[in-house]
Amino acid sequence: MQGAARADAPLQLDGVGRRFGDHWAVRDASLTITPGESVALLGPNGAGKSTLVALACGLRRPTQGDVRLFGRDPRRASARRWLGVVPQANALPEMLRVGEVVELVARHHRDPVPTAELLDGIDLAGARRTFCGALSGGQRRRVMVALALVGRPRLLVLDEPTTGMDAESREALWQRLADHHAAGGAMLLTSHHVEEAERLCRTAIVLRRGTVAERGPIAALKQRYGTATVTLDTPVRPERLGDLAAVRHAGALGPGRVELVTSDADETVRALVGAGVEFAHLQINRASLTDVVATLGSEES
Numbered sequence: 024m025q026g027a028a029r030a031d032a033p034l035q036l037d038g039v040g041r042r043f044g045d046h047w048a049v050r051d052a053s054l055t056i057t058p059g060e061s062v063a064l065l066g067p068n069g070a071g072k073s074t075l076v077a078l079a080c081g082l083r084r085p086t087q088g089d090v091r092l093f094g095r096d097p098r099r100a101s102a103r104r105w106l107g108v109v110p111q112a113n114a115l116p117e118m119l120r121v122g123e124v125v126e127l128v129a130r131h132h133r134d135p136v137p138t139a140e141l142l143d144g145i146d147l148a149g150a151r152r153t154f155c156g157a158l159s160g161g162q163r164r165r166v167m168v169a170l171a172l173v174g175r176p177r178l179l180v181l182d183e184p185t186t187g188m189d190a191e192s193r194e195a196l197w198q199r200l201a202d203h204h205a206a207g208g209a210m211l212l213t214s215h216h217v218e219e220a221e222r223l224c225r226t227a228i229v230l231r232r233g234t235v236a237e238r239g240p241i242a243a244l245k246q247r248y249g250t251a252t253v254t255l256d257t258p259v260r261p262e263r264l265g266d267l268a269a270v271r272h273a274g275a276l277g278p279g280r281v282e283l284v285t286s287d288a289d290e291t292v293r294a295l296v297g298a299g300v301e302f303a304h305l306q307i308n309r310a311s312l313t314d315v316v317a318t319l320g321s322e323e324s
């Protein structure tokens with residue numbers, strides 16, 4: 024994901040920063056997205072995700088460092104030839120119909136996806152003749168995605184793409200994005216929806232106050248920074264379980280109910296069985312990506 028300049032990399036950032044007045048929104052960020060790679064850009068509000076996306080797409084000029092989109096400066100139109108972007112805000116001409124907007128953008132591409140096929144793929148076929156001004160929030164979002172996909176991009180940059188979408192539309196969109204990936208397309212996704220990040224990306228970068236706090240395969244990050252809990256009813260005194268895992272919420276959950284905090288729930292259950300601890304109503308909550316972002320993104324970490 025990181026390394027020497029790669030001419031074939033859809034996106035490469037080297038030591039990139041952006042300052043607004045005295046405030047560095049992004050500082051010394053480096054990342055590479057290789058062909059076909061999908062990367063989730065995560066972090067709490069204000070961590071710098073949208074600023075980094077804007078730098079990647081040439082919408083903002085870096086204060087420091089170098090951004091390369093397909094080996095070129097992203098502020099040049101030719102660099103953006105294979106880029107599809109869904110920005111955080113929806114900007115659509117209210118007085119045009121959905122099909123008209125899509126066709127307008129399609130005319131800028133050599134081999135656009137046919138409008139009917141495109142709209143059908145993201146659950147928008149029925150809205151082709153609807154004026155953009157009359158669309159719901161979730162429909163607007165889907166039109167933005169259609170505009171990003173119409174030119175068959177090799178890199179999709181998506182800033183919170185499913186905001187406002189219902190479960191069915193989100194599922195249709197995820198499927199469409201999975202097709203993009205299966206066809207060899209790369210992706211940079213920012214999302215507060217961890218299920219979305221895990222569904223679409225194998226790798227994550229976590230930002231904290233504008234800097235890269237951590238990066239790596241999502242599974243490895245969860246193992247390293249996530250915490251799992253094992254909750255059980257047991258007649259054994261909580262102090263006696265302290266050797267097996269950290270005990271939390273003993274007593275507060277009700278008489279005899281204990282919560283153990285662990286990095287490996289399976290190992291803790293094996294240890295309980297191995298130690299002959301009597302238990303019932305075992306409940307396991309596995310480490311989540313939400314924990315990872317909370318841990319790495321917090322001011323204290």
Ligand SMILES: Nc1ncnc2c1ncn2[C@@H]1O[C@H](COP(=O)(O)OP(=O)(O)OP(=O)(O)O)[C@@H](O)[C@H]1O
Binds near residue numbers: 043066068070
């Ligand atoms: N145009 C701007 N002028 C001044 N400060 C800005 C500007 N754009 C962003 N910032 C600041 O830069 C920091 C990073 O903002 P950014 O929008 O990139 O974060 P984010 O991670 O995308 O947040 P969110 O999850 O809320 O979308 C914030 O402190 C924000 O206030």
